[in-house]
Amino acid sequence: MNEWSFTVGQDIFTNLLNELCAEMKDTSKHAKIIAAATKVFAKKGFFTARIADIAQEAKVADGTIYLYFNNKYDILISVFEEEIGKIVEQIKKVLATETDPRKMLEAYITRHLQTMKRNRNLAEVIQIELRQTNKLIKDYRNNKFTEYTDLVADIVQLGQSQQIFRADIQPDIAKRFFFGALDEVSRIWNTSAEGKYSVEEISDQLLKIILSGLLVQKGNGIS
Amino acid sequence: MNEWSFTVGQDIFTNLLNELCAEMKDTSKHAKIIAAATKVFAKKGFFTARIADIAQEAKVADGTIYLYFNNKYDILISVFEEEIGKIVEQIKKVLATETDPRKMLEAYITRHLQTMKRNRNLAEVIQIELRQTNKLIKDYRNNKFTEYTDLVADIVQLGQSQQIFRADIQPDIAKRFFFGALDEVSRIWNTSAEGKYSVEEISDQLLKIILSGLLVQKGNGIS
Amino acid sequence: MNEWSFTVGQDIFTNLLNELCAEMKDTSKHAKIIAAATKVFAKKGFFTARIADIAQEAKVADGTIYLYFNNKYDILISVFEEEIGKIVEQIKKVLATETDPRKMLEAYITRHLQTMKRNRNLAEVIQIELRQTNKLIKDYRNNKFTEYTDLVADIVQLGQSQQIFRADIQPDIAKRFFFGALDEVSRIWNTSAEGKYSVEEISDQLLKIILSGLLVQKGNGIS
Amino acid sequence: MNEWSFTVGQDIFTNLLNELCAEMKDTSKHAKIIAAATKVFAKKGFFTARIADIAQEAKVADGTIYLYFNNKYDILISVFEEEIGKIVEQIKKVLATETDPRKMLEAYITRHLQTMKRNRNLAEVIQIELRQTNKLIKDYRNNKFTEYTDLVADIVQLGQSQQIFRADIQPDIAKRFFFGALDEVSRIWNTSAEGKYSVEEISDQLLKIILSGLLVQKGNGIS
DNA sequence: CATGAATGAGGATTCATTCAT
DNA sequence: CATGAATGAATCCTCATTCAT
Numbered sequence: 019m020n021e022w023s024f025t026v027g028q029d030i031f032t033n034l035l036n037e038l039c040a041e042m043k044d045t046s047k048h049a050k051i052i053a054a055a056t057k058v059f060a061k062k063g064f065f066t067a068r069i070a071d072i073a074q075e076a077k078v079a080d081g082t083i084y085l086y087f088n089n090k091y092d093i094l095i096s097v098f099e100e101e102i103g104k105i106v107e108q109i110k111k112v113l114a115t116e117t118d119p120r121k122m123l124e125a126y127i128t129r130h131l132q133t134m135k136r137n138r139n140l141a142e143v144i145q146i147e148l149r150q151t152n153k154l155i156k157d158y159r160n161n162k163f164t165e166y167t168d169l170v171a172d173i174v175q176l177g178q179s180q181q182i183f184r185a186d187i188q189p190d191i192a193k194r195f196f197f198g199a200l201d202e203v204s205r206i207w208n209t210s211a212e213g214k215y216s217v218e219e220i221s222d223q224l225l226k227i228i229l230s231g232l233l234v235q236k237g238n239g240i241s
Numbered sequence: 242m243n244e245w246s247f248t249v250g251q252d253i254f255t256n257l258l259n260e261l262c263a264e265m266k267d268t269s270k271h272a273k274i275i276a277a278a279t280k281v282f283a284k285k286g287f288f289t290a291r292i293a294d295i296a297q298e299a300k301v302a303d304g305t306i307y308l309y310f311n312n313k314y315d316i317l318i319s320v321f322e323e324e325i326g327k328i329v330e331q332i333k334k335v336l337a338t339e340t341d342p343r344k345m346l347e348a349y350i351t352r353h354l355q356t357m358k359r360n361r362n363l364a365e366v367i368q369i370e371l372r373q374t375n376k377l378i379k380d381y382r383n384n385k386f387t388e389y390t391d392l393v394a395d396i397v398q399l400g401q402s403q404q405i406f407r408a409d410i411q412p413d414i415a416k417r418f419f420f421g422a423l424d425e426v427s428r429i430w431n432t433s434a435e436g437k438y439s440v441e442e443i444s445d446q447l448l449k450i451i452l453s454g455l456l457v458q459k460g461n462g463i464s
Numbered sequence: 465m466n467e468w469s470f471t472v473g474q475d476i477f478t479n480l481l482n483e484l485c486a487e488m489k490d491t492s493k494h495a496k497i498i499a500a501a502t503k504v505f506a507k508k509g510f511f512t513a514r515i516a517d518i519a520q521e522a523k524v525a526d527g528t529i530y531l532y533f534n535n536k537y538d539i540l541i542s543v544f545e546e547e548i549g550k551i552v553e554q555i556k557k558v559l560a561t562e563t564d565p566r567k568m569l570e571a572y573i574t575r576h577l578q579t580m581k582r583n584r585n586l587a588e589v590i591q592i593e594l595r596q597t598n599k600l601i602k603d604y605r606n607n608k609f610t611e612y613t614d615l616v617a618d619i620v621q622l623g624q625s626q627q628i629f630r631a632d633i634q635p636d637i638a639k640r641f642f643f644g645a646l647d648e649v650s651r652i653w654n655t656s657a658e659g660k661y662s663v664e665e666i667s668d669q670l671l672k673i674i675l676s677g678l679l680v681q682k683g684n685g686i687s
Numbered sequence: 688m689n690e691w692s693f694t695v696g697q698d699i700f701t702n703l704l705n706e707l708c709a710e711m712k713d714t715s716k717h718a719k720i721i722a723a724a725t726k727v728f729a730k731k732g733f734f735t736a737r738i739a740d741i742a743q744e745a746k747v748a749d750g751t752i753y754l755y756f757n758n759k760y761d762i763l764i765s766v767f768e769e770e771i772g773k774i775v776e777q778i779k780k781v782l783a784t785e786t787d788p789r790k791m792l793e794a795y796i797t798r799h800l801q802t803m804k805r806n807r808n809l810a811e812v813i814q815i816e817l818r819q820t821n822k823l824i825k826d827y828r829n830n831k832f833t834e835y836t837d838l839v840a841d842i843v844q845l846g847q848s849q850q851i852f853r854a855d856i857q858p859d860i861a862k863r864f865f866f867g868a869l870d871e872v873s874r875i876w877n878t879s880a881e882g883k884y885s886v887e888e889i890s891d892q893l894l895k896i897i898l899s900g901l902l903v904q905k906g907n908g909i910s
Numbered sequence: 911c912a913t914g915a916a917t918g919a920g921g922a923t924t925c926a927t928t929c930a931t
Numbered sequence: 932c933a934t935g936a937a938t939g940a941a942t943c944c945t946c947a948t949t950c951a952t
Contacts, residue, residue, distance in 0.1 A: 047933095065288035069926060079934040081928075090926065120456075174455070183455045191438070191446050192455070194429060195422045202421020203414060215414075223414050231454035232397070232406045232415070233343075270915090292943060302917045307944065493912095511734035515947060525913040527949075536947065566902075620901070629901045637884070637892050638901070640875060641868040648867020649860060661860075669860050677900035678843070678852045678861070679789075716936090738922060748938045753923070917949075921942105928938075 048086050050076045052100055055093045060139035064094055094143075101140050102162045105133055109169065119177030120229065126169065127200060127224050131217045134204040141204050167197045196228065271309050273299045275323060278316045283362035287317055317366075324363050325385040328356055332392065342400030343452060349392065350423060350447050354440045357427040364427050390420045419451065494532050496522045498546060501539045506585035510540055540589075547586050548608045551579055555615065565623030566675065572615065573646060573670050577663045580650040587650050613643045642674065717755050719745045721769060724762045729808035733763055763812075770809050771831040774802055778838065788846030789898060795838065796869060796893050800886045803873040810873050836866045865897065 054076035058067045069090060073080045087093045109129050116122045134141035144163075171193040177183030203224060206215060277299035281290045292313060296303045310316045332352050339345045357364035367386075394416040400406030426447060429438060500522035504513045515536060519526045533539045555575050562568045580587035590609075617639040623629030649670060652661060723745035727736045738759060742749045756762045778798050785791045803810035813832075840862040846852030872893060875884060 068924090073935095080926090081935060082933055084927070085932070177455065181457060184449070184453075184457050187446055187449060187455065191426060191429070191443060192450065194426045195447060195450060198425020199418040199422040201425065203417045206414070206417060220414060223410055224418060226407070226410060227415065227418060227451070227454065229454045229456050230407075231450065231452045232400065232410065233452050234404060234407050291941090303943090304918060304945075305916055308915070313943070514945090519914095526947090527914060528912055530948070531911070623901065630895070630899075633892055633895060633901065637872060637875070637889060638896065640872045641893060641896060644871020645864040645868040647871065649863045652860070652863060666860060669856055670864060672853070672856060673861065673864060673900065674896070675900045675902050676853075677896065677898045678846065678856065679898050737920090749922090750924075750939060751937055754936070759922070913950100913952085915949105915951095917947100919947100920945090923943095924939105924941090926938100926940100928936105929934100930936095931934085 047076075047078060047082065051078065051083055051086055051093070052097055054078075056097050056101065056137075056139045056143055059094065059097065060142035064090075097140075097143060099162050101137075102144070102166055105129075106162055106166050106169075108133075109166070113169065113173075119173050119180060119182055122173045122176070123170075123196075123228065124221070124225055126173065127228075128217065128221045130200055131204060131221055135207050135217055138208055142208060144201070167193055170196045199224065199228075270299075270301065270305065274301065274306055274309055274316070275320055277301075279320050279324065279360075279362045279366055282317065282320065283365035287313075320363075320366060322385050324360075325367070325389055328352075329385055329389050329392075331356075332389070336392065336396075342396050342403060342405055345396045345399070346393075346419075346451065347444070347448055349396065350451075351440065351444045353423055354427060354444055358430050358440055361431055365431060367424070390416055393419045422447065422451075493522075493524060493528065497524060497529055497532055497539070498543055500524075502543050502547065502583075502585045502589055505540065505543065506588035510536075543586075543589060545608050547583075548590070548612055551575075552608055552612050552615075554579075555612075559615065559619075565619050565626060565628055568619045568622070569616075569642075569674065570667070570671055572619065573674075574663065574667045576646055577650060577667055581653050581663055584654055588654060591647055591651060613639055616642045645670065645674075716745075716747065716751065720747065720752055720755055720762070721766055723747075725766050725770065725806075725808045725812055728763065728766065729811035733759075766809075766812060768831050770806075771813070771835055774798070775831055775835050775838075777802075778835070782838065782842075788842050788849065788851055791842045791845070792839075792865075792897060793890070793894055795842065796897075797886065797890045799869055800873060800890055804876050804886055807877055811877060813870070836862055839865045868893065868897075 051072065055067075055072045058071045058075050061067075062071065069083060070080055072093070073083055076083075083093070087096060109126060112125045112129060113122050116125060134144075171189040174183055174187065174189040174192045174196075178185050178187075178189070203220060206220070274295065278290075278295045281294045281298050284290075285294065292303055292306060295316070296306055299306075306316070310319060332349060335348045335352060336345050339348055357367075394412040397406055397410065397412040397415045397419075401408050401410075401412070426443060429443070497518065501513075501518045504517045504521050507513075508517065515529060516526055518539070519529055522529075529539070533542060555572060558571045558575060559568050562571060580590075617635040620629055620633065620635040620638045620642075624631050624633075624635070649666060652666070720741065724736075724741045727740045727744050730736075731740065738752060739749055741762070742752055745752075752762070756765060778795060781794045781798060782791050785794055803813075840858040843852055843856065843858040843861045843865075847854050847856075847858070872889060875889070
């Protein structure tokens with residue numbers, strides 16, 4: 019009996035341990051693959067990246083990847099969802115501490131640029147693959163990403179309701195305008211001009227244009 | 242004699258006609274393939290597009306494509322160079338008639354949006370493939386395209402030298418900002434919001450933001 | 465009437481002229497293509513040679529080749545038949561003037577080596593393509609070539625009947641032995657050793673081995 | 688305990704067995720492909736052979752071939768190098784036991800003929816593809832093969848230094864002569880005359896010619 | 911007869927995915 | 932769970948051949 023119960027106890031313990039280990043293993047494997055995929059997708063693009071490349075980068079066997087992801091597209095989607103998910107959470111937290119829409123825009127810009135400067139691989143993936151993906155995976159609604167860009171529309175609307183932002187701009191268009199600009203500018207760190215600009219500098223310039231426009235003297239505008 | 246000379250005349254005429262037709266055929270083959278490729282790339286993306294798709298769309302045999310292009314990448318590059326080349330020429334002409342940098346920006350925006358609304362396939366290809374391509378074809382410098390985006394930097398610099406645009410914006414960054422915004426906004430016609438917006442409306446909104454910014458009252462800005 | 469008959473006369477004359485020209489054209493085109501094919505096959509081998517290569521070499525349009533030959537194999541066969549045919553005729557003539565089988569072998573060797581040294585392209589084609597061909601064109605019996613190698617068997621048999629050549633050698637095997645040796649030795653002019661050897665020198669050495677063998681002292685042989 | 692240790696023993700045994708099997712599988716995959724390729728190349732020739740043919744013959748998927756070889760040419764080269772490598776080793780061993788150059792030639796001939804009669808596929812590949820290949824793969828120096836034919840030059844030189852072979856024959860030419868003859872004669876088993884000749888018979892005849900020549904009475908020769 | 915643009919069948923090669931170990 | 936050898940579907944590209952001019 020003792021032995022039996024001991025044995026069982028041992029088994030339970032072992033099982034728990036195994037599960038923990040497994041989970042830890044899992045988690046780290048999953049994370050390692052996501053990280054590797056981000057890097058490889060950034061470098062080679064989704065289509066030219068091979069599963070074998072990702073496996074090698076993750077120091078994992080090719081087959082192992084299919085224990086964590088259904089297929090190649092699934093990896094791409096996961097990269098988006100998980101990595102962008104993190105950014106969305108972070109920005110949401112920051113925005114929660116602000117009430118001034120001007121400050122919120124500033125926070126959004128700064129945080130985005132910081133993230134993209136720090137994680138250039140992700141920046142590349144977002145910029146390059148994002149649009150392509152929609153074509154491939156028709157049934158994939160890039161929820162996290164939509165959520166992310168929609169934050170801008172929200173800020174604009176907030177600013178308009180507070181009569182700080184002009185009412186004659188449609189939040190929908192402003193959102194696209196704003197994100198497109200931000201996205202393209204972020205790429206500056208992936209070019210030869212790499213070291214030339216600081217986040218603050220660029221953030222400052224974007225804000226200037228966004229808020230006050232290019233004109234020297236106000237009231238001179240075409241519109 | 243008259244009849245004889247007439248006969249010869251007819252022959253000459255026929256020959257000319259044939260040559261013209263032949264030339265048109267040739268020209269149209271190349272053009273047809275470019276058009277087909279643009280359409281197919283737009284719909285399926287460069288990588289998922291098959292040569293057979295393009296051939297079918299162009300109503301041409303697979304092998305025929307290789308009489309006009311070296312390989313699949315060459316088709317893509319040709320689409321860029323030729324189609325963007327046309328836009329660059331058009332915009333350059335328009336810009337030549339303007340001196341006011343504000344009007345020039347307006348012309349640039351309007352012309353770009355018009356083109357993209359009219360040729361949505363090209364819009365997709367530019368937006369989706371442009372960046373991806375650079376990774377693949379390292380030795381391909383997208384000259385026409387660089388030329389196109391550099392026009393904005395020129396306009397900004399012009400405006401600054403005329404003290405119409407603020408001097409504290411770097412043309413380099415403005416260029417990216419401006420093109421990124423324009424590019425992303427153009428995609429609006431490829432979404433479900435398709436019929437909702439007119440070129441004028443969007444053009445107007447972009448100009449407002451670019452020139453005067455989002456703020457209601459000038460002088461309230463952060464910067 | 466005069467004019468009419470004159471016209472007809474002119475037509476007849478023109479027709480004749482045209483036919484002559486056509487025939488000359490024909491002949492020269494055919495010959496040009498054979499020559500070009502020999503050159504191209506020699507350089508690139510049958511399979512890697514393209515019809516377009518031959519056409520270019522012959523300064524003729526691709527399609528023109530199909531006015532003179534049924535297909536690619538047909539060109540190869542024609543090269544054999546026509547070029548080897550010439551050699552066979554030449555050697556037969558020479559052999560007709562000899563009665564001593566030793567002299568006949570000498571003549572055969574010398575003539576073969578001379579031809580191959582002069583027309584290295586043909587040499588390559590014979591050596592490289594000959595065997596390959598049999599596999600491809602099952603119904604093609606390389607008649608001229610068989611005729612050519614059979615000449616050796618005939619000479620050996622003649623020598624044996626005259627009791628000049630040993631009777632314990634089978635002409636069949638001697639034929640293969642002899643031609644294989646000759647063929648392989650001919651390739652010496654297509655290697656880097658090109659200028660090193662004269663026809664006479666090699667011819668002399670082959671004869672020595674064939675007739676008297678490698679042994680210094682007769683009677684010492686294994687057999 | 689005994690049982691337990693026995694079980695472990697069994698496991699170890701099983702593992703070893705599995706590993707052996709696995710290794711055999713691996714080894715046999717490579718070997719199977721080489722064998723299949725040899726057979727297919729022999730039957731259809733290098734160019735008309737399709738990878739799918741080889742794969743089918745080897746009972747392997749098309750793609751599997753590329754796990755063991757870089758491309759089609761690589762298969763051909765491997766066939767040469769590995770199969771000829773074996774022959775070279777065998778002949779070298781045999782030659783090491785001989786000092787008499789006459790016996791050495793005999794050994795060389797017999798061994799070559801034996802091999803070619805046994806492995807007719809290899810014989811075909813050597814004979815048919817060998818020369819063709821050089822044109823294709825310029826940077827491939829058929830080392831094993833050169834080594835193989837050079838053995839003859841060595842033997843001839845040895846015989847000359849021992850004053851058994853005539854000094855007025857250049858080893859270089861003798862080598863070509865000898866190999867060409869041997870090679871062509873080997874083909875006799877790939878023709879309709881297949882069953883007619885034994886290795887010994889042919890070997891005997893070749894030796895006779897090589898050593899003593901065709902002439903009945905010594906001293907009657909032309910040279 | 912001559913041309914060469916057009917054809918389209920054919921094949922080498924890649925790589926996402928599976929599955930026996 | 933992890934592995935990585937094996938698979939075979941999928942596709943770009945070549946080139947012999949045709950045929951309208």
